[in-house]
Amino acid sequence: MVGTLRGDRVPARVRSGEKVLPEQARVHNRELLLRMLYREGPLSRADLARRTGLTRVSVSDVVSDLLADDLVVEVGTRAGTRPGKPAMMLEFNEHAYQAVAVDLSHSTLYRGAVFDLGGSVVARRQVEIEGSTGAEALAKVVGLVGALREQVTARLLGIGIGTPGIVDLGGVVLSAPNLGWKDLDLQSVLTERFVCPVVVSNDANATALAERSYGESAADTLLVRVGVGVGAGLLLGGTPVLGSRFAAGEIGHVVVDTRSERACVCGKLGCLETWLSTRRIQEDLSEARTDAEHTRVLAAAGEALGAVLAPIVAAINVSEIVLSGPRRVLEGPLADAAMETIRQRALTEVHGDIVLRLSELGDDIVLRGATAMVMSQQLGIA
Amino acid sequence: MVGTLRGDRVPARVRSGEKVLPEQARVHNRELLLRMLYREGPLSRADLARRTGLTRVSVSDVVSDLLADDLVVEVGTRAGTRPGKPAMMLEFNEHAYQAVAVDLSHSTLYRGAVFDLGGSVVARRQVEIEGSTGAEALAKVVGLVGALREQVTARLLGIGIGTPGIVDLGGVVLSAPNLGWKDLDLQSVLTERFVCPVVVSNDANATALAERSYGESAADTLLVRVGVGVGAGLLLGGTPVLGSRFAAGEIGHVVVDTRSERACVCGKLGCLETWLSTRRIQEDLSEARTDAEHTRVLAAAGEALGAVLAPIVAAINVSEIVLSGPRRVLEGPLADAAMETIRQRALTEVHGDIVLRLSELGDDIVLRGATAMVMSQQLGIA
DNA sequence: CGCAGTTTGTTAGCCACCTGTACTAACCGT
DNA sequence: ACGGTTAGTACAGGTGGCTAACAAACTGCG
Numbered sequence: 119m120v121g122t123l124r125g126d127r128v129p130a131r132v133r134s135g136e137k138v139l140p141e142q143a144r145v146h147n148r149e150l151l152l153r154m155l156y157r158e159g160p161l162s163r164a165d166l167a168r169r170t171g172l173t174r175v176s177v178s179d180v181v182s183d184l185l186a187d188d189l190v191v192e193v194g195t196r197a198g199t200r201p202g203k204p205a206m207m208l209e210f211n212e213h214a215y216q217a218v219a220v221d222l223s224h225s226t227l228y229r230g231a232v233f234d235l236g237g238s239v240v241a242r243r244q245v246e247i248e249g250s251t252g253a254e255a256l257a258k259v260v261g262l263v264g265a266l267r268e269q270v271t272a273r274l275l276g277i278g279i280g281t282p283g284i285v286d287l288g289g290v291v292l293s294a295p296n297l298g299w300k301d302l303d304l305q306s307v308l309t310e311r312f313v314c315p316v317v318v319s320n321d322a323n324a325t326a327l328a329e330r331s332y333g334e335s336a337a338d339t340l341l342v343r344v345g346v347g348v349g350a351g352l353l354l355g356g357t358p359v360l361g362s363r364f365a366a367g368e369i370g371h372v373v374v375d376t377r378s379e380r381a382c383v384c385g386k387l388g389c390l391e392t393w394l395s396t397r398r399i400q401e402d403l404s405e406a407r408t409d410a411e412h413t414r415v416l417a418a419a420g421e422a423l424g425a426v427l428a429p430i431v432a433a434i435n436v437s438e439i440v441l442s443g444p445r446r447v448l449e450g451p452l453a454d455a456a457m458e459t460i461r462q463r464a465l466t467e468v469h470g471d472i473v474l475r476l477s478e479l480g481d482d483i484v485l486r487g488a489t490a491m492v493m494s495q496q497l498g499i500a
Numbered sequence: 501m502v503g504t505l506r507g508d509r510v511p512a513r514v515r516s517g518e519k520v521l522p523e524q525a526r527v528h529n530r531e532l533l534l535r536m537l538y539r540e541g542p543l544s545r546a547d548l549a550r551r552t553g554l555t556r557v558s559v560s561d562v563v564s565d566l567l568a569d570d571l572v573v574e575v576g577t578r579a580g581t582r583p584g585k586p587a588m589m590l591e592f593n594e595h596a597y598q599a600v601a602v603d604l605s606h607s608t609l610y611r612g613a614v615f616d617l618g619g620s621v622v623a624r625r626q627v628e629i630e631g632s633t634g635a636e637a638l639a640k641v642v643g644l645v646g647a648l649r650e651q652v653t654a655r656l657l658g659i660g661i662g663t664p665g666i667v668d669l670g671g672v673v674l675s676a677p678n679l680g681w682k683d684l685d686l687q688s689v690l691t692e693r694f695v696c697p698v699v700v701s702n703d704a705n706a707t708a709l710a711e712r713s714y715g716e717s718a719a720d721t722l723l724v725r726v727g728v729g730v731g732a733g734l735l736l737g738g739t740p741v742l743g744s745r746f747a748a749g750e751i752g753h754v755v756v757d758t759r760s761e762r763a764c765v766c767g768k769l770g771c772l773e774t775w776l777s778t779r780r781i782q783e784d785l786s787e788a789r790t791d792a793e794h795t796r797v798l799a800a801a802g803e804a805l806g807a808v809l810a811p812i813v814a815a816i817n818v819s820e821i822v823l824s825g826p827r828r829v830l831e832g833p834l835a836d837a838a839m840e841t842i843r844q845r846a847l848t849e850v851h852g853d854i855v856l857r858l859s860e861l862g863d864d865i866v867l868r869g870a871t872a873m874v875m876s877q878q879l880g881i882a
Numbered sequence: 883c884g885c886a887g888t889t890t891g892t893t894a895g896c897c898a899c900c901t902g903t904a905c906t907a908a909c910c911g912t
Numbered sequence: 913a914c915g916g917t918t919a920g921t922a923c924a925g926g927t928g929g930c931t932a933a934c935a936a937a938c939t940g941c942g
Contacts, residue, residue, distance in 0.1 A: 134737065135556045137529055140522035140899055140928055144610075147519055147900090165917055170519045178920065187771045187873070201917025203908040284850065293850070338744040350815060355516065356912055359736060361817020362720040363852035369814045373845040384847060426811045432754045433722075433732060435743025463755040465766060467665065470745035522899055528930090546890055558929055560891060584889025585937040643940050886941085893934080898927105905922075912914090 131498070146393060147172060148180050149498025152189060155210040156499050160193060162205030181208060188214035188273075189497070212236030215275040220259065221323035221487035222297060223280040225346050227434045230262045231482070232269050233489045237332055239482075241269035251298025259304075259310060267312060275496050276315035277308055278488030280324035282349070286364045289318035296346065308430065308454045315404030315490040322367050323358045324487030326351030329481055331442050331490040336438045340430065342369075342423065342476075348394050354434070356500050369430075370395075393422035399447055416451040423452075424459025432464045442477040449476055513880070530556060530562050531880025534571060536880050537592045542575055544587030553853035566876050568594035571653075571879070594618030597657040600648045601870035602641065604663040604679060605703040607728050612644045613864070614651050615871045619714055621864075622634050623651035630781060633680025642687075642693060649694060658697035660870030661689055664731070668746045671700035678728065701871040704749050705740045706869030708733030710861055711822050711863075712882065713872040718820045722812065724805065725753075726825030730776045736816070743878075751800060751812075756804045775804035781829055798833035805834070806841025813854060814846045824859040 132142050146363050149167045162180055167174040184190040196206035212235045222232040227247055232240040243265045254259050263277060281304070283294025287466045288306025291297075308316040319327075326341035330353055335341075341351040348369035352359040359366050370391040371384045377390030380398075392398055402415040427439065441456075457474045466472060477483055494500045514524050524733070526556050533548050534756060538801055545563055549556040566572040573593045577586035594617045602612040609629055614622040625647045627640050645659060646675035665676025671687025673679075701709075712735055717723075723733040730752035734741040752773040753766045758879040760770030762780075774780055788794040807822065823838075825832045839856045848854060876882045 132528075135532070136531060137552045137929095138525040140525050140897095143520040143522050143525055144899065147512075150519060162919075172519050173901060174920065175902085179899085199910080201910040201916070201919085203906095203920075205919060214729070223942090316644045330684060336744065352815060354736070354741060359816055361851075362819035363817055363850075366817040367815060367849045368817070368847065368850050369811060371847040371850070372811045372814045372878065376844070386844075426924090429751060429808045429811045432751045432817045432818065433734060434741055435745055435750070437744035443507040461770075462758070464754040465750065465768075468745075468750050469743075469747045470752070519900095521901090526928060544890075555930060556891065557893090557931085561928085581939075582889085583887070583939045585891075585935095587890060884942090889938080890934100891934100891940080893933085895924105895937085897928080898929085901924100901926080903923090904926105907918105907919080907921100908917100909919100910915105910917075911915105 123247070123466065124481075129338075132324050144180070145498075146204035147176070148183065151177065151180055152184060152210065152497055153499050154179050155208055155355060156192060159354060160207040160209045162196060164205060166208075177326070185474075189436070191204060210235070212238070214272055216240055216270050216272045216494040217275045217487040217489045218263060218270065218277045219492075220262060220266070220277070220279045221321065221484035221488065222259065223477050223484055225296075227273050228259060228262050229485065230266045231485050232271075233485070234272065235275070235493060237486060237489065240484055255297050256300070256302065256304075260307070263308060274314050275494040276317060277312060278324070278490075278492040279304065279308070279316070279318045279336065280321040280488045281318065281486040282321050282493075284363070284365050284368070285320050286358065289316060292364060313495055315492065317488070317490050317495050319358075319488070320349070320351065320367065321484050322349035322351035323360075323475070324325065324351070324491055325442050325483050326353050326440075326487070327358065327490045327494065327500070328483050328487030329442075329477060330356060331493075333440070333477065333479055335440060338434070338436045339438045339440060340436045341442060342432075342439045344394055344428070344441065344448060346450050348391050348423075352434070352436075369426055371492050374425050385479060390422055390426050393419040396444060396447065413451045416447070417455040420452040420455025421455075422458045424456040425463065427456065428460045431460055432469060435441070437470060439472065439474040441474070442483055444477075445476060468469065511872055516676040525694045526562070527880075529558070529563065532619075533559065534566060534592065534879055535881050539591055540873065542576060542589040543753060544589055546587055548590075552854050553607070553802075559689070588789070592617070594862050596651050598622055598869045599643060600652065600656045600659045601874075602644060602659070602661045603703065603866035603869040603870065604641065605727060605866055607678075607804055610641060610644050610695075610864075611867065612648045613867050615653065615867070617657070617875060619871065620870060622653060625651070633678075636739060637679050638684065638689070642689070645690060645694065656696050658699060658874040659694060660696070660706070660872075660874040661686060661700045661712040662688070662703040662866040662873075664703050664729070666745075666747050666750070667700050669704050669742065670792070671698060672700065673700065674746060685815050689705045696742045697878055699877050701740070701870070701873050702731070702733065703866050703869075704731035704733035704750065705742075706733070706873055707824050707859070707865050708735050708822075708841045708869070709740065709811065709872045709876065709882070711824075711859060711877075712738060712867050712868035714868050715822070715859065717859055719792055719824060720808070720816075721820045721822060722816075722818045723822045723824060724809070726776055726823065726830060727778055729836065730773050730805075734816070734818075751808055754808050772804055772808050775801040778826060778829065796831045798829070799837040802834040802837025802839075803841045806838040807845065809838065810842045810845035817851050819852060819854060821854065823856070824861075825866055827858060 122413045162179045167177045183441045188209050192487035193207050195211045216234050227244050229244045243261045291302045291304050293301045304318045305316045329335040337356045338500045339353045343349050350369050371389045372439045373388045380392035382389035382392045406412040406415050545559045549559045572590050575589050575591045595682045598616050611626045613624045625643045666674045672684050673681045673684045687698045704725045711717040719738045721735045725731050730860050732749035732751050752770045755770045757770045762774035764771035765772045784797040788797050
């Protein structure tokens, strides 16, 4: 059972450089109302009209569509007592649709889950990678999605995949060395196999979107994901920045210190990843004898990160930096050193208060991001 | 005579988070057609219909509006011979409107000009700064705009100001140390005085827009402006990035080398500007005795620039970097060293071919950018 | 020359979408 | 009971784009 959302009658969103029809105004307004209900809790039609500037008539019309699609439910009249006809409150319906989310960013297993639209987990599945790459890896991913597909207990909104590597707008994985993929049209493969909307995106971008949707993150946010490698996801005005070659956020192999002798897998010396990948940090920590040495290792990693982030923060003037990854490693000396380095290297008076914090979303962050991607694409809820 | 563009009947463009009316579809389509005519030369109504996907009927309707506004003119039937009724060619009318542009980024004078919409200079005026700041500087700017206003020989599309410092979306100069301005609502001052649309923007952003409009620059471009200080203008998808505190592009005071002892006016050591401002470069060059030393000074400046740009290039994956400033200084060793440093410090295989080039637009680049800003805001031509 | 084929641009009728006005429904306080 | 207030819904009207159909003006061919 695939969710149809009033059939395929809903027109696509506007892409820049293309014509706009009045129909697309409707799509926009529909998304506007739905987003408002999603984020700002129960509201009446009249509330929506006041907030959007649309007339109550128009709101009623759009809402009747949303009710027909089960995306919104009436939850009784407003509590409390005040003059006038009691308002019928509307609520975003978290249960009518579900999304399948998959996270390919781990080193030993592919994780997946079915989420409802409120972000609750309906089911989980995972599969061991066991060193498989290329077609074998693809088969495992398809198998995982299939297994999750069977656990869906409502209409299926879509499938979201967060993968390491470089992914274009059409869901083609241009390059993912860890998975052994190159120019793999993952979106088409899954769309054809499961006949439903599929969104494929870089894991860091998915993570950034998760922070925006489920966390407290600002519209302009830089998210740094520390794991096997280091990747960043950048949101400007709430929208992911992909870059001209879809490689935005690939900061792991920026050289921090040309005088460094730390060798990187990419062949250069002194890349950010030589300080900041979990593996290298573990190695460095295992050599640390004292607490002071321990702290120094983490601070050095933080300094390296700060050195890379400072010019970025200055150039795009983001107000918030979020770190995602193993909390034990990132928390404390590493985050502190990163922030301190950014302060020392960028002009904070000009760029305003910069907040650097750790993500609170835990291990499911990429899965949540993948869900957010599906919701963003299908419902305009970002 | 202020151009009215069908009176004030034209609705504002869509801001995110707001309702959309069918009227705005019209605005969008109107801008789409105008942009196409502006950039891709003479086209017939049927050509426009084919390219946009709109029907010939709709195109005719919109075009009749554009003709009424004098923004488009019919320039006779298509040359050459082919079957069917000869097409009436339409051309963007460069002469019906003019824009006033002002450049406040120089150290000794304020420059201004009147441009027609084809980018030709109708008149020039300038005023010596003579050390004036604050209210005095503002008076000079108002005087300059007034003098230019009198030179306008067609309908006035608007006034564009490119200024150093930090400018918010509403044209308030939040901070411009060189001019002695703080929280100055320059847009309101000029709108009230001259009763026409006014756009105020950072000079580097204006420059980036000029490169995009008049130069050959890509939709994702990082423009670096070297002058009294160093500032950058960033375009993503053709749209300027302002940042959460409107301070995007303020990279002059990013610390390049913490071990440096080069003192900066900002109080820190080793800022990019200590290598790359024109003043510091001149000082360093005057101490250089041999050609080799000369080259080394320029290369050091280029390396400093490259070190700052590398993380930025990696993070947002821009394909093009444009340098604007004194050609004698930037060309050759400096640009070469910058590019080489970026290559060494960022993973070019992943980020694709990065082009670094010098701007070809000369001294008028900020003025042209200011004109482009006005055209972008009033006509949707970016 | 005449006629078919092609392309352009316009006219006429239709549907989608939002608006303004006016209405009913349902509550409050006096 | 009655005015005042708020919520939601009919109904007519305007705008914007679409399809269908047509007139105008050209080429090419018999």
